[in-house]
Amino acid sequence: MAAADQGGAPSGPAAPxxxxxxxxxxxxxxxxRSAGRTGSIAERLFAQGWGMLTGGASPEEVALDITATALAATRLCDLDAAFLASAGLSDAAVAEVLVSGFDAVTDALDPALRERLRERLQIRTEVVPGPLPGFVAALAQQPRAGVTCPGRARILLEPPENHAEHCLMVAVYGVALSPFYRADPATVFLAAMAHHFHNAAMPDAGFTGEMLLGDHLGPIMETTARWALDALDPALRDQxxxxxxxxxxxxTAEGRAFHAADCIDRVLQIAQHLNAASLTMQTVLDDMELVHAGPVKGFHDRVLADMRIP
Incomplete structure (x- = not known):
């Protein structure tokens, strides 16, 4: 499957x-989020990815490892390798649990990519992380602007995501989407992990602020992005x-995979606020079985009925 021919002209669906x-x-x-761990899973995976990169791991290795971990966490959340091992599970049992989480959500992935990612969970490779550049923490502390449009007041939806979370999600999306565009997943991943380097120092005023900066926008972004790039050793900086x-x-194929991932994440971030606002009790109780089957299910149902809840 392909979104465009070699000349870049549209030739079918633009996304899978x-x-x-x-x-x-x-x-x-x-x-x-989980007790004892700072930040969301996405924020922590962003830092983990950069630690692997500064520790000498190749972008391809990091792209596959972080993406596989994120996919397993989609259902398992923070029941991750570190926790499972600390709870006494063997390496084989840890891998079995992680793969089960991965398999639960990845049927639609490109088969070849799915197998490569699955292997990352079955055979864990230890990478000694390098020092985290300052931009990692700065991006985690930098909120995203919300919904902005020149000439209009911004729409803020709380809590805001931060730039580390956004970059990580775009990177993982980019890897998942890369087969559709015939793109190199490592390039897409690394580009996404670095695409908001300027916001490590530059507060995010959104599209509105960028337009108000006018001709100053380009030089400011170039300067602030360079500050982040200069925190990397020469070899990684060049990559x-x-x-x-x-x-x-x-x-390019990589550009299309990146921009598809970026666009999807920006819109889904807002969609989750709207979905939460429209959630119904019927969905919670009937579809999601909040009061779920068990030895006291009948008693629970009677309590709610007699209390007229909801």
Whole structure:
């Protein structure tokens, strides 16, 4: 399957509909947190990915490892390898649990990519992380702007996501989407992980603020992005610069995969606020079985009925 011919002209669907449900569910990793762990799963995976990169792992290795971990976490959340091992599970049992979580959500993935990602969970490779550059924490502390449009007041939806969460999600989406565009997943992943380097130092005023900066926008973004790039050692810096070359347009397969991932994540971030606002008790009680089957289910139902809840 392909979204465009070699000349870039449209030749069929612009994105794979079969991945929609997976990408919607995966998006919640920006909102899942656990006791004793700072930040959301997405925020922590962003830091983990950069630690692997500065530790010397190849972009391909990091792209596959982080994406596989994120996909397993879609249902397992923070029941991750570290927790399962600390709870006494053997390496084989840990892998079995992670693969079961991965398999529960990945039927629609490209088969070849799915197998490569699955292998990452079955055979864990230990990578000694390197030091985290300052931009990692800065992006995690930098809120996204919300919905902005020149000439209109912004729409803020709380709590806001941060730039580390957004970059991580776009990176994982990009890997998942890469077979559809025939793109190199490592390049897409690295470009996405670095595409908001400028916001490590530059507060996010959204599209409105960018338009108000006018001719100053480009030089400011170039300067602030360079500050982040300069925090990397020369070899990794060069890799990141080459990957970021796909960001300006959709002229390449990697550019198309990145921009599809970026667009999908931006809209799904807002969609989850709207979905929460329209949630019904029928969905919660009937479809999701909030009061679920068990030895006291009948008693629970009577209590709710007699209390006239909901």
């Amino acid at each position: 509909l079969e991945l929609r449900d997976l990408l919607v569910e995966l998006n919640d990793l920006k909102r899942v 990141v610069v080459r990957a970021r070359a796909v960001l300006p347009d959709d002229a």
